[in-house]
Amino acid sequence: MTGGKLFFLSSITLLLVASWIQCASASSGDLHPHYRTCLNNCITIDCNQNPSQNGMLPWYLRLFFWDCGSDCRYECQIDAEHYFAVNGIPSQQYFGKWYFIRIFGIQEFFSVLFSLFNLIVHYNGYQRMRRCIPDSHHSKSLCLKWALIGMNAWVWSSVFHTRDTPFTEKLDYFSAGAFVLFGLYTSLVLMFKLDLKRGGRIATTILGALFLIAFIAHVSYLSFYTFDYGYNMKANLSVGLLSNILWYYYSWSHRNIGLSWTKVPALSVTALMLSASLELFDFSPIANLVDAHALWHLATVPITYYIYGFVIKSSLYDLNGTSPKVKSMYGKD
Known part of the structure; x- marks a missing residue:
């Protein structure tokens, strides 16, 4: 050979x-208290208290293996970016990456x-x-x-x-x-x-x-x-x-x-x-x-x-x- x-x-x-x-890695965005609070609330309320939430996600999200937890991380990035914009804080990175608009489940x-x-x-x-x-x-x-x-x-x-x-x-x-x-x-x-x-x-x-x-x-x-x-x-x-x-x-x-x-x-x-x-x-x-x-x-x-x-x-x-x-x-x- x-x-x-x-x-x-x-x-x-x-x-x-x-x-x-x-x-795993961490960045300033995912360590920010506003993001952490949003994520904890989302996982506790939407995921832990509602086990059927995974099946309620759109098919194109489930196609790319999004689940309730990962969807919470994405939705809380949107919430955090809005918070940063209102308070004059520059856009932050989350887990080593910038926030991107998700298109049909594609990050x-x-x-x-x-x-x-x-x-x-x-x-x-x-x-x-x-x-x-x-x-x-x-x-x-x-x-x-x-x-x-x-x-x-x-x-x-x-x-x-x-x-x-x-x-x-x-x-x-x-x-x-x-x-x-x-x-x-x-x-x-x-x-x-x-x-x-x-x-x-x-x-x-x-x-x-x-x-x-x-x-x-x-x-x-x-x-x-x-x-x-x-x-x-x-x-x-x-x-x-x-x-x-x-x-x-x-x-x-x-x-x-x-x-x-x-x-x-x-x-x-x-x-x-x-x-x-x-x-x-x-x-x-x-x-x-x-x-x-x-x-x-x-x-x-x-x-x-x-x-x-x-x-x-x-x-x-x-x-x-x-x-x-x-x-x-x-x-x-």
């Missing part, structure tokens, strides 16, 4: 197991929508690579696995933003981590053509095993010791930055061969870093619907499309030694 297959299969299994471990509608856009563009890229990259290319299967892990990450991003629970949060965070780490593994194999060197199969397997061990350690620490949001962010940023440096090097090392698409990696990682910087300018959601995180998800959609175009062109160049002209269902890559 190659390192790519080992990492792919093992990481998916680990994601499902570790995501059952619970975690963060536009984050879900933009996550689905990313899922679509990864699926489209997967199909383009299957169609355009010849089976004879040494890393075609690795690129397809990268696309599958990307699709998995955006599926769980959509689920998490639809309904925020400890389980969906962990699957979102860990799937994103797997995607970033597998992206670095893929970058190393593709850029240095490790699978073509003497003993390449053994080298890629060992590298994949090392990456898998690092992923297991990362997930285990967050699951069984403490769910440290700051550490998780720093770990993903560090791995992502290393991948970005490699792709800057790729564009720089190919600067003299006269092919415009070799600039795509440098331009793409620059655009990705700029889009990720939206997270640094966190603000309360516009109209309680669109926040910086949702805009970041939207920004990655066109960038990802061009990355897939680059992967296809570079793969064909590996085989043919000439600048390829590739057509997709949306025109030229």
